[in-house]
Amino acid sequence: MATIRDVAELAKVSTATVSRVINSNGYVNDETKKRVKEAIEQLNYLPNDVARSLFKGRSQMIALFVPDITNPFFPELARAVEDVTNQYGYTFVLCNTDNDNDKQMDYLSALQQKSVDGFIMVSSSMTGEHLQHIQVPIVALDRIISPDMSSVTVNNRSGSRQAVQYLKSVGCTRIAHIAGPEHVDNAVYRMRGYLDEVKDEDWFNSSYVVSGAYNFDAARKAAMNLLTRHPEIDGIFAGNDLMGAGVLNAAASLGKKVPDDLAVIGFDGITMGETVTPALTTMAQPIYEIGKSAAEILINQIGTSDSGVVTEEFNVQLIERQSTLRKAETYEQ
Numbered sequence: 001m002a003t004i005r006d007v008a009e010l011a012k013v014s015t016a017t018v019s020r021v022i023n024s025n026g027y028v029n030d031e032t033k034k035r036v037k038e039a040i041e042q043l044n045y046l047p048n049d050v051a052r053s054l055f056k057g058r059s060q061m062i063a064l065f066v067p068d069i070t071n072p073f074f075p076e077l078a079r080a081v082e083d084v085t086n087q088y089g090y091t092f093v094l095c096n097t098d099n100d101n102d103k104q105m106d107y108l109s110a111l112q113q114k115s116v117d118g119f120i121m122v123s124s125s126m127t128g129e130h131l132q133h134i135q136v137p138i139v140a141l142d143r144i145i146s147p148d149m150s151s152v153t154v155n156n157r158s159g160s161r162q163a164v165q166y167l168k169s170v171g172c173t174r175i176a177h178i179a180g181p182e183h184v185d186n187a188v189y190r191m192r193g194y195l196d197e198v199k200d201e202d203w204f205n206s207s208y209v210v211s212g213a214y215n216f217d218a219a220r221k222a223a224m225n226l227l228t229r230h231p232e233i234d235g236i237f238a239g240n241d242l243m244g245a246g247v248l249n250a251a252a253s254l255g256k257k258v259p260d261d262l263a264v265i266g267f268d269g270i271t272m273g274e275t276v277t278p279a280l281t282t283m284a285q286p287i288y289e290i291g292k293s294a295a296e297i298l299i300n301q302i303g304t305s306d307s308g309v310v311t312e313e314f315n316v317q318l319i320e321r322q323s324t325l326r327k328a329e330t331y332e333q
């Protein structure tokens with residue numbers, strides 16, 4: 001592994017001169033600069049991260065921020081982003097943020113010092129204000145951060161309306177909703193989609209909406225409580241598949257048969273939905289496509305310094321499985 005000293009020796013200059021060429025700071029005449037760059041090429045010298053990025057102006061690194069790597073949705077999303085960034089020669093960095101602003105700011109500062117070329121962020125706590133000092137492109141994924149920032153999302157509200165319409169079509173007459181966190185914009189849109197479909201029903205009451213915090217345990221507890229207080233409920237739309245799995249577990253604990261006594265539909269389309277019993281019907285997000293799209297938008301903005309705002313919205317797709325089909329006759333393979 002060549003060192004800066006080897007480069008200096010070959011180019012017949014001091015290491016300080018080599019450093020000035022790498023860091024583009026201080027005067028070096030063109031002939032000397034040329035000799036140094038030839039020596040770097042010939043020795044295949046790799047300056048350290050900072051020097052390399054200063055020398056080339058880029059680190060060839062892209063970072064993805066996700067709020068919860070324990071939720072299977074995010075590893076599936078990260079897979080797509082990593083595949084595309086690698087295809088274009090970028091190193092992919094995954095940061096788990098817990099939606100904590102201090103943690104996100106720490107990651108942003110550390111990665112900027114490494115001259116990261118761009119960020120893809122899934123965040124419901126960062127705002128345009130938090131990010132206005134970032135000098136490289138950022139694409140918001142899954143959740144809108146600012147109208148002035150490119151984003152890739154899905155049709156949360158209309159997709160949720162479709163979920164409730166579907167529950168009605170399989171015979172549900174009292175439908176409840178397990179909602180995601182109220183500080184997450186897509187959870188709010190999904191709840192609004194549910195309300196669009198039920199608010200005018202004579203059977204609806206606000207206690208049919210409970211929070212499941214986008215996780216299995218909270219959803220299980222909420223569903224246990226909901227179904228105990230309201231045994232008349234025969235359909236539940238869960239705002240994501242993890243919560244849908246929590247509802248299935250609660251129904252089993254209460255001796256409710258799914259789908260005969262209670263039909264359940266989730267949202268996301270994570271692989272786990274196929275493995276729970278009964279398999280979970282869901283409004284599937286095109287997870288790989290949204291990750292791929294965000295990566296392509298970012299790479300284009302890095303390459304062209306294009307600061308235009310690109311907004312992509314993909315459609316979710318109903319995947320029918322045993323948790324809603326009365327006779328489980330036909331479902332997505």
Ligand code: RIB
Pocket residue numbers: 071073142143184186214239240241242267268
């Ligand atoms: O399951 C995790 C949820 O958080 C998904 O619905 C996804 O849209 C993300 O926002």
